[in-house]
Amino acid sequence: MLRNYLITAIRNLTKNRTYALINIIxxxxxIGCSLVIFKVIQFENSYDKHQERYENIYRISNxxxxxxxxxxxxxxxxxxxxxxxEDYPDIEQVTRTYYQEEAQINIKKPNGDIQKFLLDEGIVFTENSFFKIFTTEWLAGNKETALSEPNTVVLSLxxxxxxxxxxxxxxxxxxGKIVDLRGDFQSHRNHS
Incomplete structure (x- = not known):
């Protein structure tokens, strides 16, 4: 029975080649457009799912x-x-960030030599409330007090x-080591 259906389908396809080609294309x-739309929607809905409170995190744009x-x-x-x-009491936390591309970081070695690093991935300036909004894993230091004083740094692993x-x-x-961004070796203490 299935063999008869297959033979009939092939005969119709060969008889009406143009019509069959248009239908197949x-x-x-x-199907291709549906898959692309599905993947785009899946990607858009995957943002920040690794954050514990992702449904309450918003970004302000201008x-x-x-x-x-x-x-x-x-x-x-x-x-x-x-x-x-001040204007919206329902907002629990706000954090401001500033991203700087390609920052040069200087490290003073114990012997007094200065080692320079160019961070292609850049650096981010932010405030303590960042760690109250975003989920971060801490190896050392205290996320409650990190970045609460001027000239402090949090480093990734x-x-x-x-x-x-x-x-x-x-x-x-x-x-407790010194990380220098500006080249003047002020006290830039870090919190890992």
Whole structure:
């Protein structure tokens, strides 16, 4: 029975080649577009799922309107953060961040030599409330007090290893060391 259906389908396809080709291409395009749309929606809905409170995290963006165009961006003036807390009591936390591409970091070695590192991935300036919003794993230090004082730094595991040449299991030794961004070796203490 199935063999008869298959033979009939092949005869119809060979008889009406143009019509069959249009139908097959249309079916393939429809399936392909559906898969692409599914993957895009799946990707868009996967953001921040690793954060414990991802459903309560929002990003503020801006829109600059000019006579000839409209620019949308992710930067907002710094006073926006405190103004949001003041004007909207339902907001629990606000954190402001500033990303700087390709930062040079200087490390003063015990012998007095200065070792320079170019961080291609850049650095982020932020405040203590960042750690109250985003889920982070801490190897050392205290996330409640990190970045609460000026000239303090929080390093990722990979940055601590790279900057201080630490072996696995010795990353805690980066605590209290000086990291210099500007080249003047002010006291930039880090919290790993």
């Amino acid at each position: 249309g079916l393939a395009l429809g 829109e600059s309107i000019y006579p000839d165009r409209v620019d949308k961006g992710m930067g907002t003036p710094h006073p926006v953060g405190p103004a949001l807390i 990979s940055a601590a290893k790279k900057l201080f040449g630490l072996e696995n299991g010795h990353e805690v030794e980066a605590m």
